[in-house]
Amino acid sequence: MRDNQQLHTVHRIRDRLAQCLIYSAVFLVGAVFIWILADLARGGIMHLSWEFITESPRDAGRAGGIASILISTLLILCVALIAAVPLAWSTAILLVECMPAASSFGKTVRFSLHVLAGVPSIVFGLFGNAFFSIYLGLGFSILSGGLTLACMLLPILTSTAEAGLRAVPDTYRLSASALGMTRTATLIHLILPAAAPALAAGLLLGIGRALAETAALLFTSGYVERMPGSLLDSGRALALHIFDLSMNVPGGDMPAYASALVLVTLLLCINILAMKLAYGLQRWRIMT
């Protein structure tokens, strides 16, 4: 009887301890995020205004705003996604739907993607400079920056899409086939919708990666802060702007803080949007 009582106490203490550990981990993760956000807000909120968003930078970024930077960033991002997403997702579809999981082709592709994912971004920058800027003659331009980013995004987009597609239960494929549905129809009507949240999550990760990228763009899209006139103009990305302001421009701390605040807010919004989107898509699929 007493042994039981003791055991019960021990169990209770252990439960409490585990609970404490888990809660403190959650608290720590939340705290880090809030700290960064608070620090950025403290430094940048004074400098932030409507003009800051809508005006182009003056005096190396000390004055004026970041309008041209935002446009360049957006253009680079669009180029990167338009180039990378179809390639990455069709590769993932090929790997999951048309190849046996253990095929040597699949293994080779997966291995090269892993290697590619580990390559530091500065190397991508140098490659992009050599290949897109010089060899293909695109020069320092939004196009060459975007294409370089696309190469960088390929592994993350492909592997998240592949994992998402593989997580779709095989029973869907079997029962759809047993009902005489073609593979393409099964893919469009069942597998892609089921994998949509995973695809959206991967896309998000990719967008986050792209928005935060600095080194790969240094040698490809350049750091001209003017408003870009076309995709062949050089354009400075937001992250690069922050880097330049805080490293190379004396007295650029305030605009750097403000720009960083804009960047983080942007990332936050994209995250929330994509989550809502994925959820909505799932609901909509069920309703129709």
Place this chain on the structure above:
Amino acid sequence: MNANQDDAFTLGPLEAGPVCCDPQPVIQVKDLSLHYGDKIALDKVTLDIYKGCITALIGPSGCGKSSFLSAINRLTDLIPGCCVNGNIFVYDQDIHRSDSNVQELRRQIGMVFQKPTPFPLSIRRNIALPLNEHGIRKQAEVAAITEQVLRDVGLWAEVYDRLDTSALSLSGGQQQRLCFARALALNPQILLMDEPCSALDPIASGVVEDLICRLQGRYTIVIVTHNLAQARRIANYAALFWIKERAGQLVEFGRCQHIFESPSHELTAAYVNGVRG
């Protein structure tokens, strides 16, 4: 849309199915061998499935019953490393001929799996999607077929007012009947069932069993079951599979009564009497 006939099945009473007195083969399996890589799952199985009858496949786990079923509608094509040899004729057509239409074959042969496999869509869309794929797109026609098949499986009264909710919100037994409805919607002549009751609770299982009995006579049915009592209750013919020399083989095939009461093979006698297996 109303459910005035409540639980009424449109298929009529249980006794309505014709008795199988004149066996007409619909599926002829000749020397079927099936390998997964090096592993032999089935070795030279020859078997006829008769029109309008229920044929039960019994035998211990791993003796190739599921593989046999998937070979009939060529679902084995989807499994990498799976190799099928021998001939299968469905309505005198060799299904492995290069010019045979797999999609049409699978429309003709409905299949229900062990675990209910509704799509993560609405109940309505679960039935409409395969119909659309087979060229039936008119809203009114699809709605009519949906109501018809849901009544056939006795699900209409339970779901007519929530056709747009997710099929995953149904109970296991309801999901399984939805899978039956989905297969019936394509107007098949043959139904393959792979242990359709074994993932369900006894009550739901009983409902599905009643449903299978009502389908008898209208469809040619091949059912895998581990429940010998069930096989005995519903089947007209039974086939016993067994693993011999690490390969699945057909031991005995015959009328259900014959298999259960006077089997000619000692393995069959041992299995149906619960001595082995």
